[in-house]
Amino acid sequence: MAKTPTPAELLPGLSYKPPEKGWMDVKPDFRPGTYCNPASPKWMEWINYPYPAARSIPEDEWALPQDWKEIVLQGMEDRLNRFRSLKLFFDICVRCGACADKCHFFLGTGDPKNMPVLRAELLRSVYRRYFKTIGRALGEIAGARNLTEDVIKEWFFYLYQCTICRRCSLFCPYGIDMAEMTLLGRELLASVGLNIDWAMASVAQCYDKGSHIGAPPQAFKDMIDFLAEENERVTGITTTPSYNRKGAEVLFVMPSGDYFADPGTFTMMGYMLLFEHIGLDYTLSTYAAEGGNFGWFISHEMGKRLNAKIYAEAKRLGVKWILGGECGHMWRVCNQYMSTWWGPVDFLEKPVSPITGTRFENAAVHKMVHISEFTADLIHHGKLNLDPQRNAHIKLTFHDSCNTARGMGILEEPRYIINNVLPEGNFVEMPPNTIREKAFCCGSSSGINANENMELRMQGGFPRANAVRFVHDKYGVNHLGCICALDRATLPTLLEYWVPEVGVTGISELVGNALIFPDEMERTTDLRDRDLVGFGELAEEAGEEEE
């Protein structure tokens, strides 16, 4: 694996000045550390994806099918006919450049083809050449170019340097959404066998076993049971979840990141403590064990093939409604695609909180509630017994996940929770142009959180990390909160690189820390076994800085 340069090595080379050569003449530089490996044929065979083959980028072995060009052009025509968005976004861009310095990949790499406008031109130029009279007639001077193998390689390089975060679409005067073009462009790549291994492996595992991490049912249960034991060890509270239990009131679906690895696991512990605290009648499913959806990063169809399991399982188990965990792209998919894919969800009931009686009118048809809405409602009705002092060692800032911010609009709920589980003054916002709907992406979403592209990930996450650095230096922030499992998987690496003093936490973990149970044991540590303020080392070192 390529050695990732250090922050001090990375930044001096960063410049936003474009090269002398016109962009049509510049080829991508497949430098190790900047791209994802092509998908292994094994995964593609698992899910019947076309043209599985052993591919290697360093060896320039792309194994395109013989008629790749016809397939891609036919695929483009087909998508133009099915997606008004694509046709419109191809036609109406005026290249005003407002999107340019909004993209974290442009800000992190300085590569002009990471300006959303130019990334879109990579596709648009081919559209002009084959679908527009003027492009056919005038070629380059009309911004059109032939579809060649080099163009395909360029697509592969740059469409996997877009994390579908939609920050550009927020600023575009016509709402042109690079995410839409990236998704459809990736579909075109997939149609000739080009996929990335990290995403494809997750998809195949999820399809076959139930979650991206590929845990079979018994392993899934083991992991959750272990976290329940951890809860008991730390708090003295037994939080026994049930699995595939018919007749439960609520099916709880979370991203697999929440039970697979730290720090996500602490969020999972938080969920379970919360449900125990309020006595929620819920079940987990080993079959719909994944809320996240890497399928959607590859194609709309694959997104649907994975997502369908959630409603199917809710129907089979006969639950009343679905509760969803903290995850960004999971919620973009669940919010903007799920019920359209599935159709009427008449087997579930309109979600009503069994604790507060609140009817979630905003989920009336879709029947799935976000954990932050659910928790905020509980707090608002005074149903949670909370001790914010148990989070006194945490000085927090909050990272809005791209998808819940710009694909849903969940901004206040997590902040409301934070303000109730943290002592006053322990929550600080990052600069206003980097949060809420203007939030910067973690830089590793949309299936590119692999290891082989680490340099790129650190570059893409630079704008986010830079804002964290600001609040760390100024206010002593030591934790970055988020409601996204991909964030919890990728931000620790990012912050370790740019701002190593700051850790990452889910919001439900903070809730879990703060919950007071009547029969709990004396709490001296948080869920991560770190001393609470006033206990252990922190008692002795009172007044000194936490290490």
Added chain:
Amino acid sequence: MDFFKRHFFVALSAVLGLIIIAYVGARGNLQLVFGVVVPYMAALIFVEGLVYRVIQWARSPVPFRIPTTAAQGRSLPWIKRDLGEKLDNPADTPHLIGRMALEVFAFRSLFRNLRTELVKDPDNPEGARLIHWSYKWLWLGAIAFHYAFLVVILRHLRFFTEPTMGFVLMLDKVDGFFQFFTPAVYLSGVVLVAAVGYLLFRRITNPTVRYISLAADYFPLLLILGIGITGILMRYFFKTDIVAVKELAIGLATLHPKLPANLSSLFYIHLFLVCVLFAYFPFSKLMHAPGVFMSPTRNMVCNNRWVMHVNPWNYPVKFHSYAEYEDKFREPMIEAGIPVEKEQ
């Protein structure tokens, strides 16, 4: 020649070429062609092209409801949203109309524009940091240009009706309020040329914008600049016979075209550039004007979870059913005490 020069000079030559064509035509007794035939053709191409393009877009469905939510969404009743938030994340049709109106009339999204720069910062271990600040110049240039153009077009209606419509006369008065020259100087004309000049200047001098610019970006700017300049020349410096212009315009509008004899070459150049702009419109990026109304990230209500959106081409997909899954994992499931449908 590099990419930028090629695209810029092709656009510039095209506009100069159009000017020469009109000049030669006007001088060479082709007034009928440039005064009557070309305007009718341009109008026809404009209308038909516009309708055709919009229908072309409309023929493709909107399979998913994908609005960009730009503020807090509708949530629990006690999570209050102010009007701005309701417009940026509209939960119903009236607010959606508000969002679109802001987008169309005030360029809401562009108003949000920021500028981000990397500045040296010795206090940071990595030696630099990003700063973001609100940047309204592009918005200002764009809005000045569009409104000035609108006023100019409306003002020109005075050529098409006799008597001139009341609101056009009003507009004329307001627009010519500052009387520091004779005839009264129209502010709109000055603003139009200044704004186009700024947009062109920005496109050429900003390295990243120049890098992405195509001939199709320079051409309309240069064309409109040409229209503005010829218009200003005719009004203030090389006086044109307004009565003759009005005679021609009314003739065209009433489908009884008459060709007055004493129209200047400058007028024919102006008219021809306008005709080219209209004919070019439907086949160019200028289609952003009707396009913004159809943009799915802007024109959809953010009500995904309480109103079903139907995809007309939705089709069933193969997914790993629970039955298949249980068949595969039944044994370990039973062993782990996970309930199953069939005990073998």
